[in-house]
Every structure is written in C-alpha cells, then in structure tokens.
Amino acid sequence: MEPESKNRQLEIGAARNVQAEAAGNASISPGPRPYKRSVKDELAEQYGAALEEYLQQPGEKALQNAYEIGRQAISGGLCVTEMLAMHHDALSRVLISFGAQGEESEDLMTQRGALEGRSLPVGSPQDFQHLVKSVEVFLDECLMPFEITYRGYVEANEALRVSEERYRELFENANDVIFTTDLLGNFISINRAGERMIGYVREEARRMNIGEVCAPECQEMAYRMLDRRVMGGESGPCELELLTRDGRRIPVEISCQLVCREEKPIGIQAIARDITERKRARESLRHLTQALEQEAKRIAHALHDEAGQLLASVHIALESVARELPAAQGQRVRAIQGLLDEIENQLRRLSHELRPTILDDLGLVPAIEFLTQGISARTGLPIEVEAGGVGRLPTHIEEVLYRVIQEALTNASKHAKATSINVNLRQEAREFICQVRDDGTGFDLRAALADNNERGFGLINMKERLNFVGGTCVITSSPNHGTEVLITVPLES
Amino acid sequence: MAATSYHREVRVPVRSDLDVLKARQDGREMARELAFISADSTLVATAISELARNIIQYAGQGEIIITAAEEGARRGIIIVAHDDGPGIPNISEAMQDGYSTSGGLGLGLPGVRRLMDEFEIFSEVNAGTTVRVKKWLR
Structure with missing residues (x-):
C-alpha cells in the first residue's frame, strides 16, 4: 500500500469520527482536539484494504484476513451491525470507483482519491455481477466468527433453558x-x-x-x-x-x-x-421434663422428710430399748443404730441428688457448691467454683441451670480424665453466663453427639433444657486440649 | 456405520500463518471440487483456520490432513489436525465455551465442533493432540 493514499484514508476516517463524537457529546469541549483511534476505526481500515486486495487479486490471503478481522471484531466487542456498517463503507468506496469509470463528477473524484491508482474490476454488467458475488464471499468470511459465536449462544441458551427448567421444578416441587x-x-x-x-x-x-x-x-x-x-x-x-x-x-x-x-x-x-411439629414435640418434651422434675421433687421430699422422720423415730425407740438392756445386748442394738445412720445418710444423698432442697432454699450458687463438694469427695477431683454477683433467679431458670451444670460436671468428672475443674458463674445485666472448664482429654463433639450413649443423650439434653429458657450452650473441645462448656441464658430485665 | 472410502488427500505441515493460508486454500478447493455450496466451503475454511490456530498456539507445529471421503451415499470432507505438542490435560474443559482466551463465545475447538457435522478429539499429555472433523455434502 502506498503511504500517501493511506494517509488520505486516515484523514477521511478521522473527520467522520470527530463529527460523530461532537454530535454525541455536544456539551463536552467542542472543536478540534487530539483524536484517538478506536478498535473499530482500525478494523474498518483493515477491512477496506483487505476487500480491495481481494477484489484485485481474489485469493485465500485476503479471505483469511477477512476472517481474522471478524475474529478481532468479536474480541473487541463489536456487533454484527457495526461489522455491516464497516462493510457498507468499504463497499461504497469500491462502487464509487466502479461507477465512476464512466462519468465522474467532481464530488466523486474527490472521494475516489482514496482509491487512486487501483485497477478494480470495472465496466460491464458481467463485471458488476462478478463484483457483487466476490464481495459476498468476502463478507461471509468476515461474518463467520459471528456465526460461530451465534451458534455458541444458541447452544448455551438451550443448555440454560434445560438447567433453568430443572431448577424451576426443584423450586416448585x-x-x-x-x-x-x-x-x-x-x-x-x-x-x-x-x-x-x-x-x-x-x-x-x-x-x-x-x-x-x-x-x-x-x-x-x-x-x-x-x-x-x-x-x-x-x-x-x-x-x-x-x-x-x-x-x-x-x-x-x-x-x-x-x-x-x-x-x-x-x-x-x-x-x-x-416447624409446627417440631415446636409441638419440643413443648411436650418440656412438659415431660417439668413433670419429671416435679416427680423427682416429690420422691426426694418423701425420702428426706417422711422416710427420714420414720428413721429418726426408729432411732429414738432403739435408743430407749438399748438403755433398758444390759450392756452386752445394748452394744448390739447400738451397732444396728450405726447401720441406721448409714441408711439415713444414703437416703439424704439420694434425696439430694434427685432434687437438692438447697436449690429451692438457698439458690443456684450454694446448690452448685454443695454439688461440687459432693463430687470432689467422691472422686478426689478438686473443683473450683467462682461466682460473681449472682443473686436468686426465677425458679425454672435455676432448675435448668442446675441440671445443665450438673451434666457438664458429670461429663468432666466421669469421661474427661481431668485433674481439675473450674466453674465460673456470672450474672450480667441481661444474661447469666456459666463456664465449666476442665483440663482433661477433650473429645470429638460431633462424634459424641452422634453416639447413642449416655454422654450423647446428656449433651442433647443440655441443649434441649437450655432451649426451654432461650439459652444456648457452646462446647469447645478438642482432643488433649480440655473442654470448655459455655452456657448463656438471657434474663428478662 | 458404512465403511468410509477415501479418495484424495492433501497434507499441509503447519508451522506459520502462511501454512494456515495454504491449508485453508486446499480445504476450500477440495470443498469446491466436491460441489459444496459456497457458504459450506467457507465453513470448512473456518474450521481449518481454528484448528491450525490451535496447533500453532499450543504445539508450535503440526499437520493438517484434508481428505475427500465417501461413506455410503454421503460424500464429504474430513479434516484431521494433528500435533505432537503438550496435549490437553482436560479435554472437557477445553471443549467448554469461555475456557479459551479468544474472546468470543465458542471460538476455538467448541466452535469447530458446532460448524462441523462430526467431531472427534484424542489427546494425550506430553504426546500430542488429534482432532478429526467431518463435513458432509448437503
């Protein structure tokens, strides 16, 4: 290509674009300014040159060029109509030159300048027919990448439709x-x-x-x-x-x-x-737990008060019998009295475990202290209880907390192989917080919850009981790092 | 399937853009000889372009074999693109649209699959890739 004619072509393109830009952005600095060539201008120029080349010398090279231009147009985000406009511009120039062979107006002469020095197929209607056909082949080639892309979209749309239908069925059903x-x-x-x-x-x-x-x-x-x-x-x-x-x-x-x-x-x-059903189930579980608690209270009371009273009477009766007997026989009665004392102790412990009256009488902290003393005495495990600012709480909350802490302590003392346990109770403005920490072996929480054993049920029971009072329980445990149970219960202000 | 009988065969080594041109030309000529309509000849040339582009891009060099074939009553053109390049580790990924960096949806191998009537691909990592496509005369 001659450098001279290339320059002239460039000027034509530039002039057209400045006009277009000025029309589109009238408010922004009108008048001449440095013009930046777009991908579109670049391709338009390449396309015009390739079309001319093809018409002069029909061959695969120009067609390959057309194809590459189409490919670049797609990468550059151009659409088919822009591609066609590009083609139209290039074709107009070719046709002007074709038609201008006979009669040349001044205007046409000027425009034809861009094509000066070229020998295009000119003249007869046969030539014209040939020209049209060639141009068609050329355009086909350029549009082929768009064709591929179009087919791609058709296929993608179909796949999308199928997947959407599947999704819709899932959604609806x-x-x-x-x-x-x-x-x-x-x-x-x-x-x-x-x-x-x-x-x-x-x-x-x-x-x-x-x-x-x-x-x-x-x-x-x-x-x-x-x-x-x-x-x-x-x-x-x-x-x-x-x-x-x-x-x-x-x-x-x-x-x-x-x-x-x-x-x-x-x-x-x-x-x-x-969750109607779930709520119903939870509600009946709550009733059941409450009934159980009442029943435990009743039995504990019967054991402690009624059986205890009876035993005390027996004690007094035996005492008077022992006093009336000679020393040797009295000794044997005293031995029976010793056994009675043991029975009484056991009854009291049983009664307390069923339902600590201390919880009703003195509240959560003394009850927990009493409980931990019992566990320490039984297991030899030191248990520290820290309590700050804890007063009396509503009975049903105290009950739940007592049982949940009891369960946590049972787990720590029975399964954890801990050497010490720490219980921390805090009452804050809007919630009650309790931490039970041990330095034991820890355990895999997920596995424990899945187990249908005592511990698994115990853990689920803790969560369920806390649920009744809107509380939560977070257990952090990993093998060899001990276990922390964090219990939180909201308090109504 | 009916036995395929092969007639004429052209082999074009592919190393440069010039070779791509040659392959396209031979493909288009063969299509014309088989009396493909002009639009279908263009499809064949396009498929060759994309296959050759793939060879140059991923393997550096290879070969395109264009064969006129007959299968039962059908006549058509078979294009085989072969290279000894690095191979494609994940063919189904390579056949997915948007995987290639070419920009437009479905250019590259998935595009070739859509343009042609039949498409087969064999690839082995560190051994090479062979793509075999057919276009039948309409």
Whole structure:
C-alpha cells in the first residue's frame, strides 16, 4: 500500500469520527482536539484494504484476513451491525470507483482519491455481477466468527433453558417454602409451597413485603435478619411466626442467603420450613421434663422428710430399748443404730441428688457448691467454683441451670480424665453466663453427639433444657486440649 | 456405520500463518471440487483456520490432513489436525465455551465442533493432540 493514499484514508476516517463524537457529546469541549483511534476505526481500515486486495487479486490471503478481522471484531466487542456498517463503507468506496469509470463528477473524484491508482474490476454488467458475488464471499468470511459465536449462544441458551427448567421444578416441587426478595424485603418470587402456606398467590405476593406476612412481634427480627445478610453478615437460621392471609400463625425456621450479581448484592433468597411439629414435640418434651422434675421433687421430699422422720423415730425407740438392756445386748442394738445412720445418710444423698432442697432454699450458687463438694469427695477431683454477683433467679431458670451444670460436671468428672475443674458463674445485666472448664482429654463433639450413649443423650439434653429458657450452650473441645462448656441464658430485665 | 472410502488427500505441515493460508486454500478447493455450496466451503475454511490456530498456539507445529471421503451415499470432507505438542490435560474443559482466551463465545475447538457435522478429539499429555472433523455434502 502506498503511504500517501493511506494517509488520505486516515484523514477521511478521522473527520467522520470527530463529527460523530461532537454530535454525541455536544456539551463536552467542542472543536478540534487530539483524536484517538478506536478498535473499530482500525478494523474498518483493515477491512477496506483487505476487500480491495481481494477484489484485485481474489485469493485465500485476503479471505483469511477477512476472517481474522471478524475474529478481532468479536474480541473487541463489536456487533454484527457495526461489522455491516464497516462493510457498507468499504463497499461504497469500491462502487464509487466502479461507477465512476464512466462519468465522474467532481464530488466523486474527490472521494475516489482514496482509491487512486487501483485497477478494480470495472465496466460491464458481467463485471458488476462478478463484483457483487466476490464481495459476498468476502463478507461471509468476515461474518463467520459471528456465526460461530451465534451458534455458541444458541447452544448455551438451550443448555440454560434445560438447567433453568430443572431448577424451576426443584423450586416448585420443594416441600419447604422458597422465596426471593429484593434488599428491602419486597417479594420477587415464591414457590407453590409458599403460596399454599401464606395463602397469597405469587402475583399478590409480588406486591407485598416480607413484613406483611410476619407476625407483628416478629417483623423487627425479620428485618434485622435481612439487614444482617445485606451487610454481608453470617448467622444461622432464625425462628419466627408467619401470618397467613386468613390470620393463622405458622412457626417457621428461616435461613436466608444474599443473592449477588457481579459481586453486588441485589436480593435475598430464603428457605422457610414449617416447624409446627417440631415446636409441638419440643413443648411436650418440656412438659415431660417439668413433670419429671416435679416427680423427682416429690420422691426426694418423701425420702428426706417422711422416710427420714420414720428413721429418726426408729432411732429414738432403739435408743430407749438399748438403755433398758444390759450392756452386752445394748452394744448390739447400738451397732444396728450405726447401720441406721448409714441408711439415713444414703437416703439424704439420694434425696439430694434427685432434687437438692438447697436449690429451692438457698439458690443456684450454694446448690452448685454443695454439688461440687459432693463430687470432689467422691472422686478426689478438686473443683473450683467462682461466682460473681449472682443473686436468686426465677425458679425454672435455676432448675435448668442446675441440671445443665450438673451434666457438664458429670461429663468432666466421669469421661474427661481431668485433674481439675473450674466453674465460673456470672450474672450480667441481661444474661447469666456459666463456664465449666476442665483440663482433661477433650473429645470429638460431633462424634459424641452422634453416639447413642449416655454422654450423647446428656449433651442433647443440655441443649434441649437450655432451649426451654432461650439459652444456648457452646462446647469447645478438642482432643488433649480440655473442654470448655459455655452456657448463656438471657434474663428478662 | 458404512465403511468410509477415501479418495484424495492433501497434507499441509503447519508451522506459520502462511501454512494456515495454504491449508485453508486446499480445504476450500477440495470443498469446491466436491460441489459444496459456497457458504459450506467457507465453513470448512473456518474450521481449518481454528484448528491450525490451535496447533500453532499450543504445539508450535503440526499437520493438517484434508481428505475427500465417501461413506455410503454421503460424500464429504474430513479434516484431521494433528500435533505432537503438550496435549490437553482436560479435554472437557477445553471443549467448554469461555475456557479459551479468544474472546468470543465458542471460538476455538467448541466452535469447530458446532460448524462441523462430526467431531472427534484424542489427546494425550506430553504426546500430542488429534482432532478429526467431518463435513458432509448437503
């Protein structure tokens, strides 16, 4: 290519583009300024040159060029219409030169300048026909990468359709309620299970906010959960009550996830499960535990007070008998009295383990101290109890705490092979905190929970009991690093 | 499957862009001889371009073999692209769109698969890759 004509072509392209830019950005500094060539201009120039080359010398090289230009156009993000516009420009120049062979106006002369010095197929209608056909082949070649890409999209769309259908089936047929909302909690979609549960069809739901289907006292919690997710926070599922169209309340467990597009949060995706049955089961378990506790109290009372009283009377009666007998026989009665004392002690211990009256009479800390003294005496294990600012708590909380700490101490003294145990009790403004730490062998919590043995049940029982009073229990343990049980119970202000 | 009988065969060593040109030319000529319509000849040339590009990019050099074939009543063109390069460790990944760095969706090997009627690929790490595609006369 001659450098001279190349320069002229460049000028034409530049002039056109400055115009286009000025039209598009009228407000930004009009007038001449340094012009930056775009990928499009670059390709347009290459395309024009390749087309001319092909028309002069039809061959694979120019076609290969066309193909490469098409490929680059795709990489550069150009679309088919831009490609065609490029082709149109190049073709116009060729046709001007073709038509201008006969009559040349001044205007055409000027434009033809770009093609000066070229010998293009000119003249007859046969020539023209040939030209059109050649141009077609050339354009085909250039569009081929777009064709491949198009076929790629068709296939990808089909795959997408299939996967979407599968997802939709999963979504629609799930037993759990699945829904999505925007960042403000406005419903975007809800599955059939959700429609059934809340009693609104999805068209209605789409005009509603999550708050409208929550029980009034749960709304704040729902929004808090939403906000936490939007801020990128993580937390486990939460329980709240949904309010159906006909005013029924349904307890659900909701877990939700942030939905992002291009790393920007755009909504929330949530799964809600009806936990009516679970709540019912938990409630009956609570009743059962309470009844058991009452029963233990009754038996403990009977053992301690009634049987204890009887034994005391027997003691007094024997004492008077012993006094009336000669010394030798009296000795034998005294031996029986010694056995009676032992029975009485055992009864008292049994009664205490069933239900420490000290818990009712003096409260949690003395009861725990008494308990640890007993365990220390039995096992020889030193147990330190630290208690700060703990006063009397509501009876049902004291009961739960006592039993849970008892279980933790049993685990530590029986299974941990510890050399010492530390119990720390703290009462703070809004919660009660208890830590039970041992320096024992530790254990694999997951495995222990899965075990159907005493310890497994014990651990589950701790969690369940705490659940009744809204408390939690975090157990941190690993082999050879001891175990820490952290018990937290919220206190009503 | 009906037995394939081979007629004419052209072998083009591929080392440079010039060789790619030669392979395209031979492919297009063969397609024309078999009376492929112009658009399908272009498809053949395109497939050769992409296969040859792959050879140069990943193996440095290789060979493209273009054969006119007959299978039962069908006539068509078979293109084999072969190299002794590093091979493809994960073919299904290489056949996925978006894996190649070419930009457009489905250029490269997945594009060739879509353009051709039949597509086979064999590859062994540190031994090389062979891609075999067929386009039948319509």
